[in-house]
Amino acid sequence: MKFSQFSSFYFSLFVGILVSIVSFSCVSVEEYNKRLAQPISEKDLIKDVNFVQRKLEKYHPNLYTYIFKEELNRKFDSIRNVLNKPISSQDFFLLISPVVASVKQGHMSMSSPSKRISKKQQKRLAKSGTGPLSQFDFEWMNDKLYVLKNKSKQKGIVSGAEVVSINAITPQQLHNKYRKTYASDGLNKTYLKRAFSKRFTNYLTNEIGINDSLYYVFRQNDSLKEVIVSRLKAEKKEKVKKTETTPKVTETNPKTEKKVVDSKKDKRIFGYDETTKSFSKKLTFVAKDSSIAVLKIKDFSKGKFRKAYDIVFENLKQKNVKTLVLDLRNNPGGRVADAVDLYSYLTNKDFQMLEPAQVVSKASLWKLGMFDKIPKITYPFAAIGYPFYMAFSSLRTKKNNDGTYTYSLVGSKKQQNKANHFSGKIYVLINGNSFSAACLVSAALKENKDITFVGEETGGSFNSTVAGLLPVLKLPNSNLYIRIGLMDIGTTNKTAVFGRGIFPDQEIIPTLKDKIENKDPEMEWILNDIKLKDN
Numbered sequence: 001m002k003f004s005q006f007s008s009f010y011f012s013l014f015v016g017i018l019v020s021i022v023s024f025s026c027v028s029v030e031e032y033n034k035r036l037a038q039p040i041s042e043k044d045l046i047k048d049v050n051f052v053q054r055k056l057e058k059y060h061p062n063l064y065t066y067i068f069k070e071e072l073n074r075k076f077d078s079i080r081n082v083l084n085k086p087i088s089s090q091d092f093f094l095l096i097s098p099v100v101a102s103v104k105q106g107h108m109s110m111s112s113p114s115k116r117i118s119k120k121q122q123k124r125l126a127k128s129g130t131g132p133l134s135q136f137d138f139e140w141m142n143d144k145l146y147v148l149k150n151k152s153k154q155k156g157i158v159s160g161a162e163v164v165s166i167n168a169i170t171p172q173q174l175h176n177k178y179r180k181t182y183a184s185d186g187l188n189k190t191y192l193k194r195a196f197s198k199r200f201t202n203y204l205t206n207e208i209g210i211n212d213s214l215y216y217v218f219r220q221n222d223s224l225k226e227v228i229v230s231r232l233k234a235e236k237k238e239k240v241k242k243t244e245t246t247p248k249v250t251e252t253n254p255k256t257e258k259k260v261v262d263s264k265k266d267k268r269i270f271g272y273d274e275t276t277k278s279f280s281k282k283l284t285f286v287a288k289d290s291s292i293a294v295l296k297i298k299d300f301s302k303g304k305f306r307k308a309y310d311i312v313f314e315n316l317k318q319k320n321v322k323t324l325v326l327d328l329r330n331n332p333g334g335r336v337a338d339a340v341d342l343y344s345y346l347t348n349k350d351f352q353m354l355e356p357a358q359v360v361s362k363a364s365l366w367k368l369g370m371f372d373k374i375p376k377i378t379y380p381f382a383a384i385g386y387p388f389y390m391a392f393s394s395l396r397t398k399k400n401n402d403g404t405y406t407y408s409l410v411g412s413k414k415q416q417n418k419a420n421h422f423s424g425k426i427y428v429l430i431n432g433n434s435f436s437a438a439c440l441v442s443a444a445l446k447e448n449k450d451i452t453f454v455g456e457e458t459g460g461s462f463n464s465t466v467a468g469l470l471p472v473l474k475l476p477n478s479n480l481y482i483r484i485g486l487m488d489i490g491t492t493n494k495t496a497v498f499g500r501g502i503f504p505d506q507e508i509i510p511t512l513k514d515k516i517e518n519k520d521p522e523m524e525w526i527l528n529d530i531k532l533k534d535n
Helices: 004-025 029-037 043-061 068-082 090-100 117-126 169-182 188-210 265-272 305-318 336-343 360-367 376-396 437-445 513-516 522-534
Strands: 109-111 134-141 144-150 162-168 214-218 224-229 248-251 280-287 292-297 324-326 358-360 395-398 405-407 425-430 450-454 466-467 472-474 480-484 488-489
Touching: 004 450, 043 068, 043 090, 043 324, 043 513, 068 090, 090 109, 090 169, 134 188, 134 513, 144 162, 144 513, 162 395, 169 188, 265 305, 280 305, 292 522, 358 360, 358 522, 360 376, 376 395, 425 522, 450 522
Parallel strands: 292 324, 324 425, 425 450
Antiparallel strands: 109 480, 134 144, 162 214, 214 224, 248 280, 280 292, 358 405, 358 488, 395 405, 466 488, 472 480
């Protein structure tokens, strides 16, 4: 086992033990919810404001990239000035989270505590079936919320119906209330409009709690339709004939031309998600022509990526694939090493993909990276693995001549490309949900002018992202949580466009109709472009 793997293994092991220990010491659900509803004194909340500001100033590697120091200070002062009476933790969240979001670092976020439910309630809900919110897939577009898919018994609600309100709360009210509580990386807007689609159900649950039925008002065909949607018990699944999407693809196992077999080994290698029933890395071929392949990277978090990429690119070589479509849409990122390994198969020369990450100090990685994430009573258990973690961080952290610190990442040193790297034509699909490590590899690929990017500006930044290590800290009095990135990870290939993401060479944004009809206009454009260039 490598030292990095050894350190990571023990760190994960001890954190797992700690979480188990802490869970047994938790207060009862009823007592927790009661405390949650109680107003918190302005004195204690001001202490939490000071806590957040102090942690950001001490540990964030580049706090003032997108905001002036004076402006951020004024924002914190403005909160202190309005805290003149006790308020709930939820109201405090709506005050302080926009200030944190104004730093414009997408990985950094705040979350408010939600009500807990007892095990008895959990069992009852599980037996009762799918909740009334989960029976629809929603999409936020043009300041309206639409139904993409209806899985309820209310079959009169068609895909494309607008959600006017749920229990008398409009999506617009929720958007206005929560919009400023989260951020993208830098100045781009593409992630912001997509994030609300993902978060909508959480926001509504914050407002009305978990319900067995909800009162919906829809607008369709220029008329309003009011329905009550109740919990839906699971029915026995019937085999449904799949509808064809465009473009037509033939899914294959990266090792053979046989139909994908969901073996345990394949699931481990390609990162199978049991919840979504999908792979982290998936290779498909367009129609029966193996000259065009599509490699969908859903995330850089799951699977044994080195083995997966080796299998995938060896297969591409054996099949003599001429064109590769790399699909990074909706990829939130993940392991830097995963993204760097992928890039080593997509370049025809030796490379250094990243700069050494900027960090505040060695202590920032030691302290916030481990001990600030856990209760003090569990420190003795964590201390067993701490020396390994400390030694690993020390070896990789360097103090520079100007007094700054940098951390050596996989990808921040020059390395060789893979012998079986892909040398054909490459297209890259991106959108507003392409983030973090997906943007790092995209920025590196942008250096190759022969690669064509299709889709929408990424939600993550081109030049850097503050992530790497992301400790979650609990505020002392309000029970809110803040996640802070400790490493500013910069790309070697830079853009002069400040604070923006990776732009496509061909911008194509799917319409609501495209999504309802399960069309893929970006892939359609790529296939047409390939035909034009072949003729």
